[in-house]
Amino acid sequence: MAQIAPIVIDTMNATLEQILDIVLREHHPHPPATEREIADFEARAGWRLGPELRALYSRCNGVELFVPLPDARYSILSLAELQRARVRILGIDDDTMGSASWWTLVDCQDSDFVLVDTAGPAPYPMLDAYHGTYPQVRKIASSLREFLARSLESKNRLFWLNE
Numbered sequence: 202m203a204q205i206a207p208i209v210i211d212t213m214n215a216t217l218e219q220i221l222d223i224v225l226r227e228h229h230p231h232p233p234a235t236e237r238e239i240a241d242f243e244a245r246a247g248w249r250l251g252p253e254l255r256a257l258y259s260r261c262n263g264v265e266l267f268v269p270l271p272d273a274r275y276s277i278l279s280l281a282e283l284q285r286a287r288v289r290i291l292g293i294d295d296d297t298m299g300s301a302s303w304w305t306l307v308d309c310q311d312s313d314f315v316l317v318d319t320a321g322p323a324p325y326p327m328l329d330a331y332h333g334t335y336p337q338v339r340k341i342a343s344s345l346r347e348f349l350a351r352s353l354e355s356k357n358r359l360f361w362l363n364e
Contacts, residue, residue: 264276327345
C-alpha cells in the first residue's frame with residue numbers, strides 16, 4: 202500500500218489558519234476555549250483578544266509546541282493563566298514594574314516569557330521578557346502569526362536567542 206506524503210507548508214508564508222492547523226495536528230493542544238471563557242477573560246483583562254488571539258483560543262485554550270509539559274520550551278498559556286507580565290514575573294502590579302499592557306502569553310520554562318503587548322491595535326506585537334532583566338523587553342515578532350511561524354521553523358529552539 203502506498204504511503205501518503207506528509208503535508209509540507211512554508212510556515213513563514215502561511216496564513217494563521219494554516220499554521221493553527223499544523224499546531225493542532227502536530228503538537229500538544231488543549232481543548233478549545235468556549236465563547237464564555239473568551240468573554241470572561243476579556244472582561245477580567247480589560248482588553249479584547251483581537252482576531253489572531255481569538256482564532257488561537259477558539260481552536261485551543263493553550264498548547265505546548267514540540268513536546269508536552271514539563272519539558273515544553275513553548276507553552277502557550279490558557280486564558281485562565283494569562284496575567285499582566287509584571288504580576289506573573291515579579292508578583293507586583295505597579296506601573297514602575299513594566300507596562301500594564303504587557304501580558305504573559307508563552308512560558309518558556311526557564312524564567313523566560315513571551316509577552317503580548319496590548320497597548321496598540323491588534324495584531325499585537327510579541328516581546329521577549331527574561332526574569333533576570335525584566336522590565337527590560339525586546340520585540341521578537343510583530344504578530345502571533347509571525348511568532349508561531351518562526352517558532353515552528355526553529356525546531357524547538359528559542360529563535361530570538363539566536364539573533
